[in-house]
Amino acid sequence: MRQLLSIPALLCASLLIAPVAALAASEAAPEIKYERYTLSNGLEVILHEDHKLPIVAVDLWYHVGPVKERAGRTGFAHLFEHMMFEGSKHVGEKAHFKYLEAAGATDINGTTSFDRTNYFETLPANELELGLWLESDRMGFLLDTLDRAKLTNQRDVVRNERRQSVEGRPYGIVDETVFHLLYPSTHPYYADVMGSHADVEAARLADIREFFAQYYTPNNATIAIAGDYDPATIKPLLEKYFGPIPAGPQVDLTPVTTPPITSERRKTVADAVQLPKVTLAWLAPPAYKPGDADASIASLILGSGKASRLYRELVLKQQIAQSINCYNDSEALASNFVCEMIAKQNVTPEKLEAEAEKVIDDFMKNGPTAAEVEAARNVTETQMISGLQRLGGFGGIADMLNQYNQYTGDPGYLPKDLARYDAVTPASVRDLAGKTLGKDQRVVVYGVPGKKVLNDVPRSPDDTDANVKITPSHTAEFEQAQAWRATAPKPGPERALVLPKPNVFKLDNGMTVYLVERHELPIVSTRFVTLAGAAGNPADHPGLAGMTAAMLTEGTAKRSADEIAIRAAMLGTDLSSASDSDTALMYISVLKRNLPGGLELISESAERPAFLAKDLDRTRAARLTSLLQQEDSPVQMAFRAGALNLYGTSNPYAYDSLGTSDSLKAMTRDQVAGFYASHYGPKSSLLEITGDVTPAEARALAEEAFGKWTSAAMQPKLPPPPALPQRKIFIVDKPGSPQTALLAFGVGLEKNSPDYAAATVMNTMLGGLFSSRINMNLREAHGYTYGAFSFYSFYRGVGPFITGAEVRTDVTAPATNELFKELEGIHTTPLTDTELRMAKDSIIRSMPGSFESADGVNGQIQDLWTFGLPLDYYEKLPARLEAVTSADAQQVAAKYVKPANMLVIAVGDKSKIESGLKDLKLAPVETWTEK
Incomplete structure (x- = not known):
């Protein structure tokens, strides 16, 4: 076997050109000050005060995920991630997003991982009480509104998400197979967090009500709040909204054994892809346990980024791989050390695996160089500190506090976390690799071009759960005492909107x-x-x-x-x-x-x-x-x-x-x-x-x-605007596709257009929000899609207007019809006062959130230069948006949303969608190919 000694030797030689000293944890880690306490009902609270921006992040973790599911009930935690947005008793149906978007919230989401489910939003500081009202109401008062209609709708949405994110994504079913081989079928990490079609479709009202009552309780949750709150009022507010909610049953973690892999497991999966993919995977130490940091460093050195060994050998040198990605996914029961490699054309997966194996064998035998460990540690520490720029959202301060709390019991674990990486040495990484990355301990999955095989199931009968009676989850006396919740809290005094000016x-x-x-x-x-x-x-x-x-x-x-x-x-x-x-x-x-x-x-x-x-x-x-x-x-x-x-x-x-x-x-x-x-x-x-x-x-x-750069280069000329097309439907055939990518294209406008503010307000309610007309129709009313949208893509010249969704194959035609109903409706049904107010508030109040991180700031102010906008553009934009009337919105819709002049692109299985699209008689239907 050829030894790749040239790789670490070259790396070391290159690094000596300009060494950079490693950062000590104490130098790199600002202290995240926090307070933690527990309400009488068991809800854990973590508070972090930060007044740099007038925003506050609310991040609620329920300690439930697939780790708490059982066979036949996979996907329940993820299904509830969706159900929790459907509206609780006092908030109202489909109103959760509407309240948040109208308040100018950003980072509104929920996510499910193997070990937890989280819900988060970043709000203007004066809307904190709204966030507490919404989160507490769905914790304490969701069950009474959880009926068969909502369950049916969200089963459809979740299954659409699975079709889009797993089955329709290149190599999605290949990646799922990796976990099927890493874990036995009885293990909670075996299934995708979305579950199988069969289990999701089999979910019944009684099942999910039982699941909610067991796990979505204050004593199985932790709420982290970070940002610009009043320390004198925050605790009374938390007690007001969450304190009355009764504790649920005690939640005990059922012991789970993760059996080691003692002989190689291998499988080949056909997918509708152009190139083979090779995935090598191993079980690694659990999150934050000894060896976990070493595994993360090892994954960076082996295959993360252009400086990694596999990239440099297989992509740069041999040019047999198109891409390389290694990572260590740290979880509570076991971590997943994964290397994914996509082959170049005419390169077999066997060849790619064999060459990757040589690199990994050398790494196991000789370990990394000190320079490689130092570089990987520097990258890790930079990423950790960078995450502190944001209060909320994925990886923000509130999320980090919850992450550390769940996995280590210490919300302020950051200095210790950095110290873990400072303690990593070449010898400790080599030791980890030797114990973990052996051939008998691995899973090998080939994803190869071929016919994709999916395990879809029919929808449940329309009368499913029709006879289920919903009993009140609280006593009449308790409900009466909580009747005050029916009135949404009013926002506090507006904070000054201060946006950066370069x-x-x-x-x-x-x-x-x-x-x-x-x-x-x-x-x-x-x-x-x-x-x-x-x-x-x-x-x-x-x-x-x-x-x-x-x-x-x-x-x-x-x-x-x-x-x-x-x-x-x-x-x-x-x-x-x-x-x-x-x-x-x-x-x-x-x-x-x-x-x-x-x-x-x-x-x-x-x-x-x-x-x-x-x-x-x-x-x-x-x-x-x-x-x-x-x-x-x-x-x-x-x-x-x-x-x-x-x-x-x-x-x-x-x-x-x-x-x-x-x-x-x-x-x-x-x-x-x-x-x-x-x-x-x-x-x-x-x-x-x-x-x-x-x-x-x-x-x-x-x-x-x-300063010494010289060049005569000047600004290029702008391309001419496109002519208005006549409406036409183009089918791009994708045989076997589980969904149709349905997009409609029209002529848009420039960002520096005088119509920009009105067009932005109009489109916000047409398709720019979760609560927009298009999404509420295609996703929430009909369950056709995981998400529908519309947006203007801004160029220095005239960019396009684009709208659409990925929809179920069998509803391609009705989804197209509903999409154009909304495009026509924006002309015939002007924005109501409520919609207009919601659009303006959503845009204006969310603006500070766009400037949270340094990179976010750069992205925003780059537009000033690119589009020739004045330096005070963001200072004056709120007033321009506030001045938009419903008539203005209707006027710009007439100019820039022209349903008769839009081109519809439907990428999907032609044999299943063509006749329906023709039957619409919406426009001529053609099959299109680029060549």
């Missing part, structure tokens, strides 16, 4: 710099943006801008792609480059001490790309494969078909950043270098810096990194 300066060479100071955490997010997107593509070379942007990080005059990735990892980050319709960009997020090195890496890539032939050929091959992979995703196919038919093949906006296979194959080094020379330069570029940096520091760092 400090702007220019370098002598004409480059613009935006700085937003944030000194609460030692984190800095930086973006380099230039006007070199698809709009600049020659008509006969779609994808040229995208190729040029991709090449920026594939080698410079000073460093190879390998060395760029390694240097970025040592800085605790990953240097990424991308392009879109109008811009190309590179971005990093680093701890402050690593900002000079990060800016040096960005400037080197922006100013001195090498465009070597070998790098161009490798990148071309990867992008051709990405283009092929788009055929695996019905949604991506729909977006591609819609843009091409709306704009026409001669307009640069017709193509995404990949372009076409013919263009990619014909692309030369001179063309890429020529595009770079004419489009990249300081006068057409922006540097954004947000975080722990002063103006003096920012200017000095920008001058050092970009």
